[in-house]
Amino acid sequence: MQVIDWDLAVTTGTRLVRPGPQVSREEARQAVTELRTLSREAEGHVREFTKIDTDTAPQTATVVDRPGWIKANVAGFRVVLEPLTERMARGDNPPPAIVSAVGSRITGVEVGAVLAFLASRVLGQYELFLPPDPTGQEPTGRLTLVAPNIVHAEREMGVNPHDFRLWVCLHEETHRVQFTGVPWLREYVRSQMTEFLLASDLDLPTLLERLRSAADTVADVVRGGEGNLIDAIQSPGQKEILDRLTAVMTLVEGHGDYVMDAVGPSVVPTVGEIRGKFAHRREGGSRLDRTVRRLLGIDLKMKQYAEGSAFVRTVVDRVGMDGFNRIWTSPQTLPTHQEISDPTSWIDRVIGTPALPA
Numbered sequence: 001m002q003v004i005d006w007d008l009a010v011t012t013g014t015r016l017v018r019p020g021p022q023v024s025r026e027e028a029r030q031a032v033t034e035l036r037t038l039s040r041e042a043e044g045h046v047r048e049f050t051k052i053d054t055d056t057a058p059q060t061a062t063v064v065d066r067p068g069w070i071k072a073n074v075a076g077f078r079v080v081l082e083p084l085t086e087r088m089a090r091g092d093n094p095p096p097a098i099v100s101a102v103g104s105r106i107t108g109v110e111v112g113a114v115l116a117f118l119a120s121r122v123l124g125q126y127e128l129f130l131p132p133d134p135t136g137q138e139p140t141g142r143l144t145l146v147a148p149n150i151v152h153a154e155r156e157m158g159v160n161p162h163d164f165r166l167w168v169c170l171h172e173e174t175h176r177v178q179f180t181g182v183p184w185l186r187e188y189v190r191s192q193m194t195e196f197l198l199a200s201d202l203d204l205p206t207l208l209e210r211l212r213s214a215a216d217t218v219a220d221v222v223r224g225g226e227g228n229l230i231d232a233i234q235s236p237g238q239k240e241i242l243d244r245l246t247a248v249m250t251l252v253e254g255h256g257d258y259v260m261d262a263v264g265p266s267v268v269p270t271v272g273e274i275r276g277k278f279a280h281r282r283e284g285g286s287r288l289d290r291t292v293r294r295l296l297g298i299d300l301k302m303k304q305y306a307e308g309s310a311f312v313r314t315v316v317d318r319v320g321m322d323g324f325n326r327i328w329t330s331p332q333t334l335p336t337h338q339e340i341s342d343p344t345s346w347i348d349r350v351i352g353t354p355a356l357p358a
Contacts, residue, residue, distance in 0.1 A: 005108030012112025020148025042169035054181035254308015
């Protein structure tokens with residue numbers, strides 16, 4: 001059973017996505033070459049600053065255009081959703097074939113439309129979930145940078161291109177170092193995502209109730225409300241899992257922002273200007289853009305950056321980088337959803353009462 005028509009999702013996304021900025025062939029080649037070089041440079045800065053050891057050899061980032069980002073994310077979604085697809089296929093009362101076919105095409109169009117919206121905004125990402133390679137081995141992850149979006153952002157803000165590209169690489173390379181240097185972290189995130197998906201209520205009455213709730217949420221957000229579709233469609237049993245997922249993603253995103261800004265002044269001369277303009281850009285957009293961001297929970301992601309960065313900064317200030325790195329010991333030493341907003345409680349639980357700095 002196919003829950004989503006993935007081919008249609010790719011076709012829809014690549015058809016709807018807006019074209020990137022106008023660049024010459026030479027400008028495009030230069031941007032790709034520089035991003036690959038800077039990703040290697042950034043990884044060295046991140047490893048040295050974070051003190052996270054990894055046996056993985058430094059790798060050059062994969063640089064893609066907007067359609068390439070859409071195709072990569074569809075491949076990742078297929079991997080993530082595979083447990084749910086398998087469960088639905090084994091169900092006692094699978095929906096009729098016509099319902100499955102029509103439903104998968106509808107969701108394929110919807111997924112494609114969402115990815116088209118995001119594909120013009122994402123600067124880069126560390127892809128945790130990839131399909132198996134030709135030998136059947138599942139890759140551990142891949143750092144992807146979206147060249148047209150980086151070029152568009154640096155032009156729009158009027159910042160130094162070299163500095164901005166390195167600044168972006170610092171954030172994204174932090175994620176690579178996190179997930180390659182902390183061996184259990186990737187599987188922990190994956191297990192939580194699988195648990196979240198399998199906690200779904202799949203019976204038809206509940207599904208219809210969720211869809212009505214989602215429709216109400218769309219109407220509320222359009223009128224200026226604060227809801228989002230993630231909250232609208234989750235079951236009660238999923239909330240606790242989502243809290244754990246939110247906590248760990250807030251940590252890794254905030255850690256990326258913290259490292260980016262901490263390392264930045266020593267290697268990115270115009271980091272102050274870039275940070276100020278980028279923060280303003282994050283808050284901007286048309287009313288439609290802001291509405292879609294709220295619906296998709298993207299505004300929550302922006303909040304994650306701020307909350308996570310504040311948590312990391314407080315902990316490092318109190319106990320130093322070595323003390324903070326106790327966070328990567330095991331799933332039990334990760335901060336809870338509540339501890340993210342109360343770093344002292346995490347310090348008390350995991351480290352004990354630390355010595356005050358001299």
